[in-house]
Amino acid sequence: MQKYIDQLNEAQREPVLHKDGPMIIIAGAGSGKTRVLTIRIAYLMSQGVDAFNILALTFTNKAAREMKNRIAGIVGSAEAKHLWMGTFHSVFARILRAEADKLGYPSNFTIYDTQDSVRLISAIIKEMQLDKDVYKPKQVYGRISSYKNSLITVKAYFNNPELVEADAMSKKPRLGEIYQHYVDRCFKAGAMDFDDLLLKTNELLARFPDVLSKYQNRFRYILVDEYQDTNHSQYLIVRALSDRFQNICVVGDDAQSIYAFRGANINNILNFQKDYDGVKTYRLEQNYRSTRNIVEAANTIIDKNKTKLDKVVWTANDDGPKIKVHRSITDAEEGRFVAGEIWEQKMNRQMNNGQFAILYRTNAQSRAMEDALRKRDIPYRIYGGLSFYQRKEIKDVLCYLRLVINPKDEEALVRVINYPARGIGDTTVEKITIAANHYKRSMFEVMENIDKIDLKLNAGTRNKLTDFVNMIKSFQIIEKQHDAFYITDHVAKKTGLVQELKKDATPEGIQRIENIEELLNGIKDFTEGQKEVDGARGALAEFLEDVALATDLDKDTGDDDRVALMTIHLAKGLEFPYVFVVGMEEDLFPSAMSMNTRSELEEERRLFYVALTRAEHQAYLTYAQSRYRWGKLTDSDPSRFINEIDGQFLEYLTAEESNYRYKPMIDADIFGDVDKSKLRTVKPTAGTPPKWLTDNEPKPTANIRKLKPVASNGSSGGNSNLFDDKLTVGSVVMHERFGKGEIINLEGAGADKKAEIRFEVGGIKKLLLRFAKLDVI
Numbered sequence: 001m002q003k004y005i006d007q008l009n010e011a012q013r014e015p016v017l018h019k020d021g022p023m024i025i026i027a028g029a030g031s032g033k034t035r036v037l038t039i040r041i042a043y044l045m046s047q048g049v050d051a052f053n054i055l056a057l058t059f060t061n062k063a064a065r066e067m068k069n070r071i072a073g074i075v076g077s078a079e080a081k082h083l084w085m086g087t088f089h090s091v092f093a094r095i096l097r098a099e100a101d102k103l104g105y106p107s108n109f110t111i112y113d114t115q116d117s118v119r120l121i122s123a124i125i126k127e128m129q130l131d132k133d134v135y136k137p138k139q140v141y142g143r144i145s146s147y148k149n150s151l152i153t154v155k156a157y158f159n160n161p162e163l164v165e166a167d168a169m170s171k172k173p174r175l176g177e178i179y180q181h182y183v184d185r186c187f188k189a190g191a192m193d194f195d196d197l198l199l200k201t202n203e204l205l206a207r208f209p210d211v212l213s214k215y216q217n218r219f220r221y222i223l224v225d226e227y228q229d230t231n232h233s234q235y236l237i238v239r240a241l242s243d244r245f246q247n248i249c250v251v252g253d254d255a256q257s258i259y260a261f262r263g264a265n266i267n268n269i270l271n272f273q274k275d276y277d278g279v280k281t282y283r284l285e286q287n288y289r290s291t292r293n294i295v296e297a298a299n300t301i302i303d304k305n306k307t308k309l310d311k312v313v314w315t316a317n318d319d320g321p322k323i324k325v326h327r328s329i330t331d332a333e334e335g336r337f338v339a340g341e342i343w344e345q346k347m348n349r350q351m352n353n354g355q356f357a358i359l360y361r362t363n364a365q366s367r368a369m370e371d372a373l374r375k376r377d378i379p380y381r382i383y384g385g386l387s388f389y390q391r392k393e394i395k396d397v398l399c400y401l402r403l404v405i406n407p408k409d410e411e412a413l414v415r416v417i418n419y420p421a422r423g424i425g426d427t428t429v430e431k432i433t434i435a436a437n438h439y440k441r442s443m444f445e446v447m448e449n450i451d452k453i454d455l456k457l458n459a460g461t462r463n464k465l466t467d468f469v470n471m472i473k474s475f476q477i478i479e480k481q482h483d484a485f486y487i488t489d490h491v492a493k494k495t496g497l498v499q500e501l502k503k504d505a506t507p508e509g510i511q512r513i514e515n516i517e518e519l520l521n522g523i524k525d526f527t528e529g530q531k532e533v534d535g536a537r538g539a540l541a542e543f544l545e546d547v548a549l550a551t552d553l554d555k556d557t558g559d560d561d562r563v564a565l566m567t568i569h570l571a572k573g574l575e576f577p578y579v580f581v582v583g584m585e586e587d588l589f590p591s592a593m594s595m596n597t598r599s600e601l602e603e604e605r606r607l608f609y610v611a612l613t614r615a616e617h618q619a620y621l622t623y624a625q626s627r628y629r630w631g632k633l634t635d636s637d638p639s640r641f642i643n644e645i646d647g648q649f650l651e652y653l654t655a656e657e658s659n660y661r662y663k664p665m666i667d668a669d670i671f672g673d674v675d676k677s678k679l680r681t682v683k684p685t686a687g688t689p690p691k692w693l694t695d696n697e698p699k700p701t702a703n704i705r706k707l708k709p710v711a712s713n714g715s716s717g718g719n720s721n722l723f724d725d726k727l728t729v730g731s732v733v734m735h736e737r738f739g740k741g742e743i744i745n746l747e748g749a750g751a752d753k754k755a756e757i758r759f760e761v762g763g764i765k766k767l768l769l770r771f772a773k774l775d776v777i
């Protein structure tokens with residue numbers, strides 16, 4: 001343990017060794033907040049605190065897993081296993097399951113994802129015969145979500161004339177009724193939506209003092225990362241649970257608060273001192289992540305915000321290269337620049353794909369980037385798009401499985417009752433819905449009793465419904481005796497889903513079958529893993545729990561090597577050697593929708609601060625003079641944020657220069673005489689591991705790997721000295737990655753000396769000798 005404490009600086013060591021009582025660490029990006037939190041947990045354990053008594057809440061489940069692995073490395077995995085770690089949603093879903101009966105829910109309650117919720121709201125709007133252009137389902141969902149996160153229940157809503165009035169004024173007088181129906185329907189279906197996981201936890205802790213006391217005693221130490229982005233509902237849970245022992249440690253950076261639009265409340269961090277007695281505040285000032293240029297440039301940005309805590313961030317790291325600013329005419333050209341730059345850096349510096357990230361303000365911007373990366377066969381991965389589990393074919397399987405566990409789950413039922421087609425039409429489903437609402441029973445219960453209720457259905461339809469009910473019941477029997485893999489395989493075949501997909505022989509159809517196979521593989525992994533743990537049987541319910549809260553960020557196992565594409569919001573807490581912040585244009589970033597008030601603009605600026613501070617070594621800011629937005633070609637000005645950075649940290653790449661540098665690569669056959677079919681094994685979508693250039697290439701390991709510092713004068717970090725005299729045109733060399741080749745041209749001098757080499761496989765490449773790993777043979 002001591003070894004890990006010694007690796008910290010003085011300011012970091014203090015909060016790690018902090019004795020009991022409330023504490024807060026407020027510090028800028030990259031200063032080691034997450035690291036301190038991690039080491040503190042290990043330290044507490046080394047001091048005899050039982051893992052069972054520690055609760056750590058993180059922004060993503062992936063972050064929790066990484067933290068746990070780190071801790072396991074220090075204190076041993078047998079110990080770390082019992083730590084409670086995860087997002088608010090996943091931790092409290094677990095607690096809610098254990099206590100569900102108190103709230104009148106079954107312990108096997110379903111978790112509705114956003115798709116389910118929006119569909120249900122849309123059905124309610126239709127049933128109420130409201131205009132869906134006025135009551136837009138997604139908007140209504142957003143509104144209900146924000147009520148729930150502010151702990152405004154239906155009852156509280158109707159007791160608050162201001163809210164009722166506000167909705168009436170915005171031409172939605174019946175919003176409260178929709179809210180009421182939505183809550184009733186979820187309850188009847190034995191389902192909670194994402195926001196319920198927090199709202200119901202609050203309800204549980206408030207209504208049942210014995211339950212509160214049980215968890216207060218259990219979680220003697222509570223630690224929260226990214227505290228600046230907690231919402232009111234989360235805040236209250238933490239308050240309640242920590243009330244007894246007051247061993248609460250929160251970590252955050254007000255300058256990185258970027259979720260206000262989703263209800264995050266920056267005051268949670270600003271008021272922390274007032275909420276607890278005797279709070280000890282710690283500050284970290286040294287940034288370990290980024291070069292000095294990046295740290296100081298980021299400081300100049302955040303200085304422009306008025307609402308902020310005073311903080312100092314400095315670094316002892318090298319100056320590093322300046323932040324590169326690139327202008328292009330169109331977004332397509334912007335994409336080509338980014339892909340070209342990645343390609344070149346990879347060639348010249350032997351970088352992995354996973355060391356590059358492309359960050360954007362809106363998901364729509366990924367397309368131009370994807371096109372350009374695909375053209376260069378650079379494998380990439382988009383985060384935050386449709387998660388694997390939300391793809392249609394996967395969700396169909398999952399909905400059958402959900403029904404097996406919880407037959408009351410109406411969203412699942414509606415989705416699969418007639419898929420694959422079994423002659424149960426919309427009218428029949430509508431009649432069942434109406435009956436279910438009337439009898440206050442679930443649709444499945446209505447179907448179970450279909451012969452006893454007069455729904456004016458013919459005998460044929462009634463039989464079909466009974467067959468469906470019996471099929472689900474037969475699955476339930478099998479499920480009780482087998483693991484998640486067995487039942488999923490059985491369901492996929494017996495429902496006819498696989499046969500249905502096999503009818504479609506298009507590449508998309510084949511891809512869908514492959515996705516189902518991938519799902520099965522994932523479940524196999526899960527069941528095997530579960531069985532290793534204390535003899536569990538790898539039950540389906542547990543798998544579904546995992547899936548309900550999985551995001552595609554969680555699915556990233558880190559063992560494949562791809563360029564990461566994501567919105568800035570998602571990049572919080574992460575770091576990459578090379579970061580491209582693209583679409584740096586007015587009205588896009590800052591977003592046109594966030595320029596009405598100073599506080600909105602300040603949130604955009606914080607977002608920019610987050611983006612820039614993800615970069616360890618090199619940051620790029622790129623913008624296009626015109627791009628397609630909403631189907632129209634729109635002209636744009638460069639983002640004001642570029643101008644807000646002190647010019648000394650920027651290097652402008654002129655359009656002429658970039659054309660010169662990148663154009664030949666776009667059109668020319670960059671792979672020379674290599675067999676291209678071999679190169680196209682890279683699949684930019686999920687699935688196979690990437691194979692860079694040749695099949696023999698060893699698989700890159702770490703996804704996000706630290707870059708070795710590269711001295712800008714070329715005196716170290718490469719092996720230039722080796723080449724200055726030995727190499728001539730005609731020399732035969734061996735390259736670590738490209739194999740054998742012959743030098744056909746040499747140009748430049750010193751640090752800029754380049755060799756053009758014709759490789760036996762891979763064609764002609766121009767390599768900067770400073771970085772190329774060559775042996776003369």
Ligand code: ATP
Nearest residue numbers: 007008009028029030031032033034035288289573
């Ligand atoms: P963010 O605000 O972006 O969440 P953070 O404050 O949580 O950042 P970390 O992610 O914990 O910062 O640390 C940033 C980087 O600096 C990590 O790569 C971490 O390993 C490294 N680091 C932190 N402290 C030290 C240290 N004392 N010595 C060496 N490296 C360190």
Ligand code: MG
Nearest residue numbers: 033034035573
């Ligand atoms: Mg962090």
